[in-house]
Amino acid sequence: MSELLRVEQLVAGYGDAQVLHRIDLSLAEGRSLALLGRNGAGKTTLLNTLVGVTTHHAGRIHLGTDEITRLRPEQRAARGIGWVPQERNIFASLTVEENLTAAARPGRWDLSAVYQMFPRLQERRRNLGNQLSGGEQQMLAVGRALMLNPRLLLLDEPLEGLAPIIVDELLAALRRIVTGEGLSAIIVEQKARKILPLTDEAIVLNRGMTALHAASDSLLSRPAELDALLAV
């Protein structure tokens, strides 16, 4: 398997404040990674740094053979970084279908593939972004990122604030996307036990540093260690 993402000695944060301290990370093509850690550990900051919306202090990021460390967010998106931010950023005054097609690029994921993955979005295709439930908004945010046909999908707490039945529906879709389709992904999640079964590997961040990098199934089989790492 070839390497898709390589992060070396990355130091980043907001302005002068350093949040991430010398992060090293490698992800092979087709693999998925759960990014875990307590509140404030730096998970969102790491995703935001891969997207290019934080302050870079040191270190390098490669996507495939390209170094993207100094590229702007839109240039990284064009290189294949798809992002579903915590806020979802749905266009409230556009319809579901307009949200999906606004930034689409050709590839395996087109409208019919996204509607097949999320039939609810097809039912709601003429509704405006602000007429959707939280779960539908999250599905739309994932669908919109897929329409970019990314090489690497970044998801920031996709299950947050959703009703249990919607969590299960979204998890089933994410499983099909990362396991079935083999799309490389990094998923930030508070609910470790929900996300570990569908990822290959996991990183636990602590105070902006990597506390642990392990296979997801091995971490699931060590619940006491997992609890200790994630306990508030």
Ligand SMILES: Nc1ncnc2c1ncn2[C@@H]1O[C@H](COP(=O)(O)OP(=O)(O)OP(=O)(O)O)[C@@H](O)[C@H]1O
């Ligand atoms: N825009 C910002 N400006 C300055 N500091 C920030 C900003 N966003 C986050 N931080 C700080 O960076 C640190 C890491 O925050 P981050 O949101 O990355 O953590 P997290 O692991 O994603 O936590 P959570 O699970 O609460 O979202 C925290 O100390 C936080 O206060």
